[in-house]
Amino acid sequence: MQKTATFAVYKKPASVMNYEELLHxxxxxxxxxxxxxxxxxxxxxxxxxxxxxxxxxxxxxxxxVFRTLVTFxxxxxxxxxxxxxxxxxxxxxxxxxxxxxxxxxxxxHIHATCRVCGRTMCVTTQAxxxxxxxxxxxxxxxxxxxxxxxxxCKRRS
Amino acid sequence: MQKTATFAVYKKPASVMNYEELLHxxxxxxxxxxxxxxxxxxxxxxxxxxxxxxxxxxxxxxxxVFRTLVTFxxxxxxxxxxxxxxxxxxxxxxxxxxxxxxxxxxxxHIHATCRVCGRTMCVTTQAxxxxxxxxxxxxxxxxxxxxxxxxxCKRRS
DNA sequence: AAGTTGTATGCAAGATTTTTGCATTATCTT
DNA sequence: AAGATAATGCAAAAATCTTGCATACAACTT
Numbered sequence: 001m002q003k004t005a006t007f008a009v010y011k012k013p014a015s016v017m018n019y020e021e022l023l024h025x026x027x028x029x030x031x032x033x034x035x036x037x038x039x040x041x042x043x044x045x046x047x048x049x050x051x052x053x054x055x056x057x058x059x060x061x062x063x064x065v066f067r068t069l070v071t072f073x074x075x076x077x078x079x080x081x082x083x084x085x086x087x088x089x090x091x092x093x094x095x096x097x098x099x100x101x102x103x104x105x106x107x108x109h110i111h112a113t114c115r116v117c118g119r120t121m122c123v124t125t126q127a128x129x130x131x132x133x134x135x136x137x138x139x140x141x142x143x144x145x146x147x148x149x150x151x152x153c154k155r156r157s
Numbered sequence: 158m159q160k161t162a163t164f165a166v167y168k169k170p171a172s173v174m175n176y177e178e179l180l181h182x183x184x185x186x187x188x189x190x191x192x193x194x195x196x197x198x199x200x201x202x203x204x205x206x207x208x209x210x211x212x213x214x215x216x217x218x219x220x221x222v223f224r225t226l227v228t229f230x231x232x233x234x235x236x237x238x239x240x241x242x243x244x245x246x247x248x249x250x251x252x253x254x255x256x257x258x259x260x261x262x263x264x265x266h267i268h269a270t271c272r273v274c275g276r277t278m279c280v281t282t283q284a285x286x287x288x289x290x291x292x293x294x295x296x297x298x299x300x301x302x303x304x305x306x307x308x309x310c311k312r313r314s
Numbered sequence: 315a316a317g318t319t320g321t322a323t324g325c326a327a328g329a330t331t332t333t334t335g336c337a338t339t340a341t342c343t344t
Numbered sequence: 345a346a347g348a349t350a351a352t353g354c355a356a357a358a359a360t361c362t363t364g365c366a367t368a369c370a371a372c373t374t
Contacts, residue, residue, distance in 0.1 A: 137269055137305055220333080
């Protein structure tokens with residue numbers, strides 16, 4: 001695929017966030033490239049795929065984007081999930097200020113993916129419902145995705 | 158990868174089910190290959206990947222298995238979901254007797270995937286909690302997956 | 315400040331899983 | 345049985361994710 005323009009809905013002025021401090025708080029070495037990637041991520045108002053971020057960033061290698069996302073997730077700066085589209089989606093735009101487990105878990109929420117346009121929205125009006133699990137199962141992650149057709153795509157059809 | 162033996166935990170005697178009628182009820186032409194595949198599917202007591210089914214069936218081409226699973230899902234004979242393992246999983250072993258939307262929706266349930274062994278279990282003790290969605294979003298599918306470490310893998314570590 | 319060490323990055327290529335084109339075969343209809 | 349339609353197998357492509365390795369960068373030591 002050719003590297004063409006991609007849009008990230010603008011979210012908040014870069015000046016509002018101290019990216020370097022944010023990386024420090026998550027025990028991530030704040031290299032120049034990581035800061036660039038973090039700034040790029042912060043511009044996405046909705047969950048994004050690795051490819052979208054790569055196209056948006058434009059100067060940074062695919063493998064670096066990949067490894068950086070892995071690092072960021074390991075250090076709980078963002079979270080990822082599969083939305084049924086075949087691509088993994090990453091979500092940063094809810095506060096991942098603290099790196100502890102409780103804060104990280106609190107950032108998780110329901111996602112709604114449109115089968116037509118492939119976009120994923122966050123559903124934050126309600127927490128992910130907690131359910132009882134098989135005995136001895138140690139939960140690390142909860143992923144609740146609703147698939148269907150969004151209102152825009154429904155109107156178009 | 159070489160085609161080696163794979164186990165599908167045995168579930169119920171083939172005689173108990175009338176596969177041909179089941180296909181008919183879902184408006185699927187009951188070809189010889191499809192019956193074979195359906196029988197194979199019925200032997201899996203837990204969600205399985207396309208690859209697992211392909212290896213288990215042994216004589217049927219990968220693309221046929223793929224297209225058959227697509228057909229079966231379109232006709233609501235089974236359902237599929239992404240469990241975070243990178244492979245799509247298919248689930249048949251709860252009654253998909255009727256082909257109508259309500260029955261199909263009723264078959265959906267929570268899944269728990271072990272990050273270590275990659276196995277996915279069904280959590281049927283509780284229905285998938287219903288949540289309010291963005292206005293105008295037309296739900297087709299609900300997918301609730303819990304990831305973590307299962308009790309067997311936890312004991313081994 | 316220069317040298318040393320460990321980590322991060324870019325490039326290229328590999329691995330995995332899913333998907334498709336097309337010729338052949340099977341199934342269904344008349 | 346002939347013709348029409350759909351399903352299947354084979355091969356290969358596409359899409360996505362992942363890794364090996366050489367170079368570049370950052371932090372630390374002296």
